[in-house]
Amino acid sequence: MKETINKTYEIDIQVSPVSSVNTVDFENLSFGKIFTDHMFEANYRDGRWQDCTIKPLTTLQLHPATSALHYGQAVFEGMKAFNNLEGKPRIFRPDMNLKRLNQSCERMAIPEVPEELFMDAIFNLVRIDANWIPDTNDGSLYIRPLIFATDDFVGIKPSDTFKLIIFCCPVSKYYQKPVRVYIQEEYIRAFPGGTGGVKAAGNYGATMMPLRTIREKGYDQMLWIDGVTHNRLQEIGTMNVFVQIGDAVITIPTDEGTILEGITRDSCIELLKEAGYPVEIRDVTIQELLNAHKAGILADAFGTGTAATVAPIGTIGYKDNNYELPPVETRKMSNWLKQEMWEIRKGVKEDRFGWMWEV
Numbered sequence: 001m002k003e004t005i006n007k008t009y010e011i012d013i014q015v016s017p018v019s020s021v022n023t024v025d026f027e028n029l030s031f032g033k034i035f036t037d038h039m040f041e042a043n044y045r046d047g048r049w050q051d052c053t054i055k056p057l058t059t060l061q062l063h064p065a066t067s068a069l070h071y072g073q074a075v076f077e078g079m080k081a082f083n084n085l086e087g088k089p090r091i092f093r094p095d096m097n098l099k100r101l102n103q104s105c106e107r108m109a110i111p112e113v114p115e116e117l118f119m120d121a122i123f124n125l126v127r128i129d130a131n132w133i134p135d136t137n138d139g140s141l142y143i144r145p146l147i148f149a150t151d152d153f154v155g156i157k158p159s160d161t162f163k164l165i166i167f168c169c170p171v172s173k174y175y176q177k178p179v180r181v182y183i184q185e186e187y188i189r190a191f192p193g194g195t196g197g198v199k200a201a202g203n204y205g206a207t208m209m210p211l212r213t214i215r216e217k218g219y220d221q222m223l224w225i226d227g228v229t230h231n232r233l234q235e236i237g238t239m240n241v242f243v244q245i246g247d248a249v250i251t252i253p254t255d256e257g258t259i260l261e262g263i264t265r266d267s268c269i270e271l272l273k274e275a276g277y278p279v280e281i282r283d284v285t286i287q288e289l290l291n292a293h294k295a296g297i298l299a300d301a302f303g304t305g306t307a308a309t310v311a312p313i314g315t316i317g318y319k320d321n322n323y324e325l326p327p328v329e330t331r332k333m334s335n336w337l338k339q340e341m342w343e344i345r346k347g348v349k350e351d352r353f354g355w356m357w358e359v
């Protein structure tokens with residue numbers, strides 16, 4: 001089957017003769033370990049994206065000098081498809097993912113992905129693997145686009161060739177329990193002028209060693225601080241951060257370019273504004289956070305992200321102390337946001353923001 005996209009791109013669609021969907025326990029999904037039957041692949045060479053294919057999921061064969069493996073010229077995205085309560089598949093804000101993907105591409109000297117190519121790739125892939133979208137309460141189909149440099153060249157220069165891959169995983173909750181985060185001052189995730197504001201693969205690679213050390217101490221993720229003052233909260237790596245101090249809900253500004261502009265973050269800000277809650281977009285220092293905890297007014301703290309959706313923070317570790325947050329059941333803000341997001345995604349509430357795109 002051939003599909004012509006705006007007469008410019010053609011996707012060669014090869015449907016798998018077999019499916020492993022019946023082997024999956026959709027009630028017990030762990031994040032990112034199960035993959036659907038198909039994948040999308042395209043190559044960039046001679047100044048354009050070509051060889052667009054949807055085919056049975058398979059491994060990649062790469063030259064050992066593939067430059068992305070050495071120098072990290074690679075970006076990715078995370079997005080989700082949901083079945084509404086009538087079983088209709090819809091994708092959450094794919095326009096925002098494309099915008100962010102292309103911002104990441106720009107920063108990493110990777111060619112942009114044209115809108116019609118991206119949308120047709122995503123929508124065809126999700127259509128073909130639609131029976132993989134979980135119908136469970138917390139289930140969704142996580143869609144992972146990635147682009148990496150494929151020049152077989154050991155010198156340092158922007159690659160001339162790239163590969164775009166899109167694959168999907170049926171997933172449930174990313175965090176099963178309230179997240180235990182740790183604030184440390186030694187390692188820094190991103191600096192002004194760096195790549196922290198985009199979804200570059202290397203942003204994550206550089207966090208693995210500090211992450212390993214805090215995971216050994218029982219924490220899940222780092223709550224990163226900035227590299228200039230070593231005092232301002234930034235993000236969690238898998239999530240943006242929100243805190244509620246008294247009545248004020250606060251999230252950290254992204255304009256310094258060190259924090260990923262989360263699409264779930266943006267959605268939560270929209271929902272909060274619509275409901276008339278005061279959202280403050282401003283810096284929060286470690287001291288302000290700990291003082292609020294001491295004064296008993298740190299009512300809520302949570303992360304937002306595509307994979308995690310809205311995930312309450314249970315514990316904040318700093319130096320040798322653990323600061324425990326109120327029980328999750330008592331948290332008004334994160335519970336309300338989670339429910340609002342769920343109702344829009346499942347079609348219980350009207351999609352008044354135009355976030356859900358029918359597949």
Ligand code: COI
Pocket residue numbers: 077078079237238239305306307308
């Ligand atoms: C996402 O939320 O989509 C992310 O990319 C975070 C993580 C799974 C790497």
